[in-house]
Amino acid sequence: xxxxxxxxxxxxxxxxxxxxxxxxxxxxxxxxxxxxxxxxxxxxxxxxxxxxxxxxxxxxxxxxxxxxxxxxxxxxxxxxxxxxxxxxxxxxxxxxxxxxxxxxxxxxxxxxxxx
Amino acid sequence: xxxxxxxxxxxxxxxxxxxxxxxxxxxxxxxxxxxxxxxxxxxxxxxxxxxxxxxxxxxxxxxxxxxxxxxxxxxxxxxxxxxxxxxxxxxxxxxxxxxxxxxxxxxxxxx
Numbered sequence: 188x189x190x191x192x193x194x195x196x197x198x199x200x201x202x203x204x205x206x207x208x209x210x211x212x213x214x215x216x217x218x219x220x221x222x223x224x225x226x227x228x229x230x231x232x233x234x235x236x237x238x239x240x241x242x243x244x245x246x247x248x249x250x251x252x253x254x255x256x257x258x259x260x261x262x263x264x265x266x267x268x269x270x271x272x273x274x275x276x277x278x279x280x281x282x283x284x285x286x287x288x289x290x291x292x293x294x295x296x297x298x299x300x301x302x
Numbered sequence: 303x304x305x306x307x308x309x310x311x312x313x314x315x316x317x318x319x320x321x322x323x324x325x326x327x328x329x330x331x332x333x334x335x336x337x338x339x340x341x342x343x344x345x346x347x348x349x350x351x352x353x354x355x356x357x358x359x360x361x362x363x364x365x366x367x368x369x370x371x372x373x374x375x376x377x378x379x380x381x382x383x384x385x386x387x388x389x390x391x392x393x394x395x396x397x398x399x400x401x402x403x404x405x406x407x408x409x410x411x412x413x
Binding site: 191218220229230231232235237242243278280284287288289290291292293294295296 | 342344347394398400406
């Protein structure tokens with residue numbers, strides 16, 4: 188089975204531009220998580236969905252960040268407008284409740300650089 | 303915000319040595335996970351511990367969950383260069399669906 192798929196793997200953009208990160212979770216998984224990882228702050232949860240419904244977005248840093256999950260096989264994280272401090276690696280992870288809520292499968296991440 | 307402190311933050315050892323990584327919190331968790339992350343990749347789950355005092359072994363890795371379910375340790379015996387990576391502990395609170403990740407321990411094993 189394919190793992191969690193993220194695209195693009197790398198994104199370089201200029202301050203003020205819109206950035207859209209994409210994620211395809213593992214088929215059959217009912218939870219999807221978006222994380223951000225930096226050297227200073229480690230791995231931070233931004234938002235998570237259960238059955239395509241956003242459950243907790245308290246980790247979303249500002250109104251510039253938004254996430255959607257239009258169906259069970261696709262999610263996006265959008266930053267508009269982007270700022271240099273948004274530079275980080277963004278991970279998407281999915282899990283299957285019956286397997287245990289602590290068992291999450293991570294994608295390879297998107298390395299975002301905002302100039 | 304829950305805080306999971308890991309120590310040490312960085313560890314560089316010679317191949318064949320033993321090491322222990324600690325994960326501490328003031329919160330009680332229903333389960334605790336250990337993940338390993340290699341450069342350019344996402345974290346990969348190594349183990350889940352659920353019961354206070356539980357010990358799990360995965361080849362040369364030994365994981366222990368504290369009796370009060372607030373802390374955990376990871377012991378590696380005879381470390382190998384392939385063990386190099388970022389080790390993350392992550393706690394799941396009772397009734398919660400999201401993990402709180404620790405600050406991480408970056409391990410380098412020198413051949």
